[in-house]
Amino acid sequence: MHPDIYEHFHRDEREFVDRAWEWVVNAGEYHETKLTDFLDPRQRFILESLVNRHPDVHAVYSGGHPDAERVRALVAPDYRDLTHEDMGLNVLGITSGDQKFLSLEHGDYMGSVLGLGIKRSKIGDIYVLEDGCHVVVTDDIGTYLHMNLSQVHRVHVMTELLPMDKLKVKEIKLETMELTVASLRLDGIASDVHRISRTKMVIPIKAGRCRVNWKVVEDPSTMLKDGDMVSMQGFGRFKVLETGGLTKKGRYRVKVGKFT
Template sequence: MSQSLYVHFHPEERPFVDRALEWVERAAERHAPVVTDFLDPRQQFILQSIAGREPDAVLRLDGGYPEAERKRAVIVPAYRDPEDVDCGIVVLAVEASGGKFLELDHGDYLGALLGLGIKRDVIGDLHVRDDGCHCLVTEEMAGFLHTHLNQVHRVPVRTDILPRESLRVVQPEMDVTVITVASLRLDGVASDVLRISRSKILDPIRAGRCRVNWKTEEDPSARLEEGDIVSFKGFGRFKILKVDGPTKSGRLRVSIGKFI
């Protein structure tokens, strides 16, 4: 089955396609429940596509709260209810020692966690506040993180492990701007949003450093649509919030939300 599936996905996604096939087959044929690490939205889509082909397995996704971006998957034989299997998500609460105000961002917390030598896969969404961060993590890794995370970007911190019900959700902030473009081509929009010349934006796109809705996009002429989320390694990410137009000059007015 894998060879026929490969044509639907980017070549770099093939290892994950193989893993997803193995998970689904394990649940369907060996009757063994599977709980994955955290998956990004693109991985969730791939797994759902594969699970949908297998009538003997069922799937649910859970990220710790309804609007989660990163989620763990529970895959069980079709005769079982996936809601009966705990997906093992807890909150690692991180606060500054002494309670002093923190000027730390998402990247600081994520960098500190990954600096402990763990995989990104064991970390879900991060909710950054002025006084710290609530990190959704796998229950299996929580104890290690609680023991070893003692500073974030040189700021001493203390941690605690809380049930997922204690999560304090923080909605992501965006810097909203309006640009006008001749078309919704990826290279043109990204050039204006990231303030990089159109010729220089081609290199990261063709090098596979750009993702549209978490899928690698190497075609500079790819057309974006309202609601698309675009990310560039090293440059951040933005969302196409609204498309209006054309203006009198024939250009499109596009509202952009750049994630802070």
């Protein structure tokens, strides 16, 4: 790969860039087809940019739902019709007779699945529903999860494997917050959203635990803008919904949506 391609990506992304470029080259030069595991939106962006660099390669993406955040990609020579390709997806339905089940959250399901030794890349979006949970998974681990997932956060559960047309999704709820901040800096807005001091917020950012639009950002002074998605390991995620005008005291009005 030409070395200048790395200029566009964070150093932590180089391993994935190398892998993705290998998929593209194998499709273009050796007529191979590659079905990836689940990619997050940043990985999808990287793969799409690499596919666009090769004139003889194309790809399709699916996570089981048009608005899926995590998707699998099928990378192939451009002469291959990908319209009806099987993307290898299953739905793991999780239910329980225990009332405690209703208080389980996204992280509880994620932790229990990963606790069975499953890689994160095998798990797509997780939809916590009123009466259970639907998890999109790669078809090669569906049966294993169905046979082995019996508890979620100490609550006994039952599972079933469902076809993709049975997937139920839930609209993501955002807790809207109206802030006034001195600037649109990442550390300032994040500290207000998570209600901790800016000094303490700088630590996880500099440690590489913050992503803006799924890309690692280590500079606390990074300026945020409308539409930016910020995730902080250990704190959760929020989205900048709107940056408004200035107050009389010269502070910025910002509307943020915190994922609940």
